[in-house]
Amino acid sequence: MILNIFTDIHNKLLEHMSGGAAHITELILIAAAYLGIFAILGLLLVWLERRVAGFFQLRLGPNRVGPFGLFQTIADALKLVSKELTGTVKADSMLYRTAPYFVITTALMALSLIPFSHEIQAFDINIGVFFLISVSSVGVLGIFLAGWASNNKYSLIGGMRTGIQMISYELSVGMAIVTMTVLAGTLQISEIIEIQKDGWLIWKGHIPAIIAFMIFMIAGTAESNRTPFDLVEAESELGAGFHTEYSGMNFAYYFLAEFVNMFIIASVAVILFFGGWLSPFGITDTIPFAGLFWFTVKVIGVIFIFMWFRWTFPRFRIDQLLTLEWKYLLPVNMVNIVLMALIVWLGLTL
């Protein structure tokens, strides 16, 4: 029944305009909807982070504005919107102003691939996972450019650290994903989820899948620049790191994109390892939009682990970070891919 809304809108549009125009209007509508999802997701996750941080740190977190302090982040966002956009005189102003949009655009593009439920997925292509990896690697450019263009030494060090960190851990994220696609046998996200109807991939792939999951969680934390890998904006060392010179909404773009990126990483983990929007044992698979609930529950579970990391661990040093990636994660990953391939070839999957 609810499904019909989409076809209804489509038919309504066709009454008023030609097929091509209707198509473009729909695209714009979807894009607007995703912008909304982006903002709401960002604000909700910031709220969640602050509540979780409060829980870990023997304090309450925001609890005054709205129920459970839910509107606190909205108030903060309004403050950021109303703030002046400052910039440095000697900054490379073209790059300085465009840099935040790299981050926000790539985050949005990656978001379009995420299936919130069986019905809600904007963009389902046959190379979905590959597209996701490639798009999210472009996001590094935004941070890198911000660090370079700000003409501030702290920003520059932060930006350089990003370059090193993201390029290194991109490999581990990518290879962990490859390991799972070897098992799934497809790159299309909707198909990867369909395959898991008779068991989640982390269950099917047993040992190598669990290793891949652990590597993915570690590298995913590094990809979203969170503690213990938050060297990019290590506040006790670099002040605010790459976004030192950004204010108002320009800063908020980075801030929101960081949280949406965390959501994307968590979503990918859920899609690849925990069956996406599928309910456990298929109990609610026939009910439309029930997938939204299961997807949200699983993603919040993974996000909670990320937050747990953040409020427990100290930060790595840059050389330790690289040692971990190149000397431990990458070799383990390579062996793991071969192991997974062998298991699939010999039919040892569960």
Add this chain to the structure above:
Amino acid sequence: MEEYLTDQLKTQEYFLNMGPQHPATHGVLRLLLKLDGEIIRNVDMDLGYIHRSIEKMCERDTYKQIIHLTDRLDYLSSHINNEAVCLLVEKALNIEVTDRIKVIRTMMDELTRISSHVLWWGVMGMDIGALTTFMYGFREREMINDIFEETCGARLTMNYNVIGGLRYDLHENFVKRVKDFIKHFKKKLPEYDKLLSNNVIFRKRLEGIGYISKEDAVAYGLNGPTARGSGVSCDIRKIHPYSAYDRVDFEEITFPEGDSYARYKVRIQEMHQSLSILEQLVDKIPEGEYKVKTKAVIKLPEGDYLQRVESARGDFGVYVKSDGQKFPYRVKFRSPGFANLTALNKMSEGLKIADLVAILSTIDIVVPDIDR
């Protein structure tokens, strides 16, 4: 090959201004770093941003008034600083204080030391990137501050010591509260080890970093936990016991490694020792006067006087030159932080920015103590 590469790929050293406003410098300290990429080549310390000429101000104040100024030096061990001035005047005038005063002073010293170390522990974690430790440290610090507030009327700058004794008698809840705190803290100290001390990342960040040898530590005049991390025995409580330290049983903690982790361990172990001193004294506070009668106007006889105490940061010294007037002729405070900070360049040579922050944290500086 490596030589060839360094010949071909010339990197340029640059300066980075760390501070006066910077989260890692714990106050208004300015570090001028000479960097090669992220590697530190030289650290220049620029002091004086909160110089308040306290030593000069002391020359126009009476001895009773000077006590209040010492709160503002190392504000985390304000009680110990107060005590140093009181002990100096009492020694100069041969004022014998009662046992009750001595024991209460010692207990307050140790509570101050724990509260200072607990705050240091929280900030240490924060500098390394574990933000949660700060809140955990403050949980314990709050309890101590409440004890102070009840007895002294203030939480930070307590001014509890006066010449010849204490300002007020102990609050009736004091003993109970201290016992509660001992019980609470005994449970929480192992938690500190679980959360931070035994964390792999944390240990990797500190072990073997910021090394300073025993000889260098002595040469730089390091003191307090910073020096004891290099195996230098320098606890004033042991060398020149004052107040009730000669009648309590405690160990001087030294570790021979000389790296950041050794300095970290010294402070953690010192908290255990302070706790044990409190335990020994809490049931044995003697009855008696809390204040000995002194003259209304205090004049020190002509001469030089020195009193050293072990503050939370190390060897705190007060030197007074008197010309027989009610104002001192010259006052000099020997601050532990200043000597400790001088070794920063030696410790952080060739390391990375992140290491510098960690080392600065293990030195445990309080900038008002350095600048005075």
